[in-house]
Amino acid sequence: MKVLPGLFQDTLLRLLQQAHKRAEQHKKDILISLTVPITVRDGLTLFSSNRYQQDSQFFWEHPQTQRTLVGIGCATRIQLDGGSRFQAVNAYWKELLQHAVIQEEHTLSLSSGQAHISGPILFGGFAFHETEEKSALWEGFPGASFVVPLILFSTHKEDTTVTFNYIVKPDTALYRDEDYCVTIFSQLLVLQEETYTPGASHPERELLIKRDKQFLTADDWKQLVSQSVQSIRQGEYQKIVLARGIKIELQPATERFNIGDIVNHLRHHHSNAYIFALQHEKRYFCGATPELLINTHNGTIHTMALAGSAPRGQTLAEDQNIAMHLLQSKKLLEEHRFVVSAIYQALQPLCASVSYSENPEILRLENVQHLITPLAGKLLPMRTILDLVEALHPTPAVGGLPQKKALEIIRQEEKLDRGWYASPIGWLDAYGNGEFAVALRSSLIDGQSATLFAGCGIVADSDPEEEYKETCWKFQAMMNSLGVGISTLPQQDL
Template sequence: MDITFTNAALPQSPAPIWPADAWEQLRLQQILQQASERANTIHQPVLASFTHAVCPCDPLQYFQAFHTLHLGECFYWERPSEQRALVGVGATATIQTTGQSCVQEAAEIWRQLQAQAILGQGSAAIPDRTSGPLLFGGFTFDPLTPTTELWQAFPDGLLLLPYLLFHCDETCAALTINLQVAPDADIASLTAEISAHLHTLEQALARTLPQETDRLPAPSLQIEDLLSADLWMEQVAATVKRIKQGAFAKAVLARAVRVTNPRQDFDVIQTLKRLRESYPVAYVFAIQRQEQYFVGATPERLVCGADGQIQTMALAGSAPRGKTEEEDRQLGEELLHSQKNQGEHHVVVSTIQNALAALCSRVWVGDAPHLLKLKNIQHLQTPITGDMLPGHSILEAIEDLHPTPAVGGSPRQPALEAIRELEQLDRGWYAAPIGWIGHTGNGEFAVALRSGLLHGHQATLFAGCGIVADSDPESEYAESCLKLQVMLRGLSGEE
């Protein structure tokens, strides 16, 4: 377990202070002063968090502008259909954990970090959901799987408190500044430094105009299986054999491909633009670690916590989209009535319902699965909601829910053991929780599907399939190729 604190720094700027409102500047100074006084009392740095309203802006403009400031690594999180986004840069605090208790340890550190924090906001009224400090990050799929060089920069658990955080939803936009304030801090100097950073950000935003998604001819990407199709299908057949022998009911096997762009490095911003245009109901995300970016557009929510209520979903069972409206309707009906897919889906529903029972006073499950239709694939989906018991958080829910049978298998432990033995793949953060948690306990984590790890002109993309007793290796391989198309289209722009 490791936690580090840093304060971002840029050269002082002689440009006008931003925001220019004198009351806002005074309020910021008051927050910093209160944090310094508390730091004097407890003899350690105290978190100061200040939020003020800003003009609405395309969140990708902030993502691009943040990169030009060289304040540190960036992250991006957006649900385009709901007009909600979070964009951050720098790390005022980094919570890094290892091992099987990585989620639990992260939750405890977050409680400690908030216990002495000083929070404030500017003159404009800002809803709680859009103000205050929050952590963004994720966890590894399986901390018991050895980490390879591919995922070396992504620890078992990582939650970042950004130095600057842009929040927006359908009603407002805000910027939060998070800073560790030391005892006897020079408040005037801190205020001047923050103001310089914000003015530099304002200049960067002015240079960062919304752009159309790149319409150049799609690059001819080179795609290579990390494990050959024949060997992967042999894994599927071996898994089916174990299932029929009674070892477990289901195991999810993943595969990966290496994609190379011979022309140039992959453009993360263009990739995010394409993903959000093509998959507006998905969670579109990117998190930077050194020179790598973990990027994706996942349809699967793991858990959402808001005002004492937990919302999650069961997502299992897949079919392609039809080329015509009639073919699409027929494929959807076949999915809804498929015994294999319905059985796989029921296992996921039951597992999630049982996991939430320990955290909730009541749990509601949708009457029947419905179709979640995405651009090139459709899934069976069932909503599940619970009233969270006092004193619990969504981080605890993550620990109980992950991995769901949709990405791990059932029963959980024998399925995970089979994956470790058979899969021959370091999943890293693929199919693992990624998301955020705020200071009020609200937050949202998704399962990092339809995703890949970008590094320069190469990307490693992942896809998985739920293997059950009547799985056919060739059909499962075809399904995995269908799922890989999401990121391949995001990287190339090819329809």
């Protein structure tokens, strides 16, 4: 179904008039949000296009469920640091929605019959640590940053809607808002029929590992793992997740990474993962994470415990043998049980019920397989998805147990500014629904350079060399998307 520009304009002007009355009455900014059906072949075209010349964009997709969210521009945002960041974002969203003027014109037009993400959403994420201190690596990525996009494209299977969001201020003339909004809307139809076309391949390009003193060397990181194993055996704590980073650069120096091609590769090779890319000015944080932190829909919640990893096999028989080892490994099962127990306990105060299977399953990804235990529950009234995010982050799968002790050691010894790596990233809508994933298998893209992150859960039986190899498997997801397989680089460079 194509949207008639006249219908766009008439409805939009009516919403603007209502919002201006509310803005004058309440002496505050008022959000307007209009959702209508639209025809778009591929959301990645919209994300990778420079037509809108915006410095704030995001891409979110779960290929397995055929859902895509693309946000372009910024109607309004919240950015802050500090320990109260989860509740501050919660309060900001609640206040913004209190007097918002929201209209959705799509309910009867969607053909899939499935729940569709539409209306205004708040998209963004949190830094791993709540501290206000950060390195230059993560400049522009504060403790919390969320945006209501100016334009949101939401696709589920064959259905797509576009949501236009705008803030009406008490002191702005109505005609100025009308002129601006109609101009933006007139641009929306231009990209409807375009399909994403990958950029040209560059076989002559090379990726080089750049030695960076802000990251531990491979030997120093393995030594840290060894020290942690000793501390665990001595009873100081039960588990710790240690991460490491590598920085790579394109050669020649005139080359630049193409974010559209990176995301396109990730979405076609990681169908079980959440594909995300978030822009802050000229930099992008992107990845393909297998780990759902929390999903809420109509008061029902879903999450997972994901811990215990192994590589994929070269043959079906080898792959099955590795999976069997995962399911029988005392060390990996113990690591997994830590995570299941901690998530269950975190959910209990916020949910009327929580259930999960006693035995983990296998989640197979392109180059790694994991132990996974899904959990489900019913959210208590007056509780929100951000309450759940605050209670769960960081899970033992990315932090450790006990949490406070593990985070203290990570801060002191890891020598890595995690920034938004292993942190919650996702969205929430106006109706209490939302979805957050843990930002694993990720990279910070800055022109010709990319910083990659990977971590491992360390327990009493961990072997430093094996844990180091595990980080190399995990780097591979992003390394391949950047244009080179990890096997083409000497292991000592990693």
